[in-house]
């Protein structure tokens with residue numbers, strides 16, 4: 353029997369799933385199933401004697417290239433030096449914030465007055481700014497196979513005339529390009545003319561809608577305080593009635609979950625109602641980073657959400673007879689599947705000396721937002737309340753140095769990105785990190801964001817291992 357620790361601290365993450373033991377080896381990006389004695393040894397559990405066979409197994413893992421202690425030396429996104437050339441030819445999607453005005457006053461809207469600095473203003477985009485943005489897209493996208501043009505608000509349909517002019521500009525100036533149009537809308541301003549235009553131009557429409565009437569209407573109200581549920585449902589039915597095929601292919605729903613509610617009721621609502629049967633649904637949780645009203649997650653929400661994921665996984669494994677699965681959690685299942693897809697075993701031998709954690713994108717390259725003033729942001733999900741996130745302007749172009757800086761944000765704290773086991777699967781992007789350099793900001797939540805990312809990555813690994821153990825995947829990613 354031995355008690356020594358014959359190697360420096362390996363860069364790994366250990367986790368248990370029921371009575372099974374796993375290691376995520378960060379350097380090789382591999383998940384390995386371990387015997388219990390080896391798991392205990394690696395986790396520094398001194399309550400068990402260390403046997404020869406344990407040490408032999410550990411040596412075997414090391415001989416196989418695992419258990420290296422190397423961590424990232426320098427935060428440097430691999431695309432940093434190429435960014436300027438990418439911006440010249442590879443832009444492919446911009447979204448125009450046509451207006452900050454809206455016919456609604458949702459409680460969680462950044463313009464609702466519950467957030468710092470902003471209330472619904474009168475600002476809207478000038479035609480000149482919109483056309484300059486489109487011209488910018490056309491000039492900087494010669495290598496993009498296809499282009500996407502999005503419309504965003506406030507409520508973009510308040511600016512229907514401007515939308516038509518933008519589409520006309522693209523048709524006149526880029527007739528030879530493949531262009532997809534999309535719009536995020538509250539779907540309360542719809543008439544036959546708008547609908548036929550959207551169908552004719554094959555618009556993809558993302559509708560903000562939160563579920564059962566009392567839940568939807570709690571936040572999503574018109575200016576006069578009346579809930580918008582009935583109007584949205586009527587308009588969804590109208591689109592489906594006029595062109596069911598278009599509805600199925602082009603309309604999807606975005607739910608903003610209020611974690612002070614439960615999850616099951618919302619989930620059941622979307623499963624049971626025929627109007628949502630064939631369309632895709634995505635969701636996120638209310639962001640309160642800049643809000644004066646902080647949210648407390650209800651225990652009911654956490655418990656129901658976790659249980660619903662478990663049940664959906666059992667359903668996917670064909671273990672539940674009287675359950676039809678969850679439309680909402682198909683979205684989550686895809687995250688689990690994608691977490692290991694494309695990760696070929698043994699292709700990485702060690703983590704690079706210089707890299708950025710995985711969540712950060714080249715800002716604006718794949719889905720730039722142009723605000724009403726013509727400012728450029730990485731995407732529409734980044735808060736425009738954050739001055740840090742402005743990467744340029746349609747009139748002056750992109751500020752390359754600032755964009756490179758955003759790509760290389762470094763978190764300074766005892767366990768930062770360089771030594772964090774989640775660095776190659778982290779989902780923290782500029783959307784959540786846009787205030788990290790304001791360390792004295794009262795809402796700075798980097799510690800809790802990182803803890804929650806690591807916890808959800810750990811959950812995703814466990815769910816992945818469970819699916820894999822029960823032969824859900826055609827190809828194994830665990831050894």
Ligand code: SF4
Nearest residue numbers: 454456458461506538
């Ligand atoms: S519909 Fe959108 S822009 Fe309008 S108040 Fe609601 S969240 Fe804000």
Ligand code: SF4
Nearest residue numbers: 709769772775778802
């Ligand atoms: S969880 Fe936090 S510390 Fe870890 S890689 Fe992501 S951002 Fe960095």
Ligand code: SF4
Nearest residue numbers: 713730731781782783
């Ligand atoms: S959501 Fe995050 S990763 Fe995606 S484009 Fe926006 S900033 Fe980049």
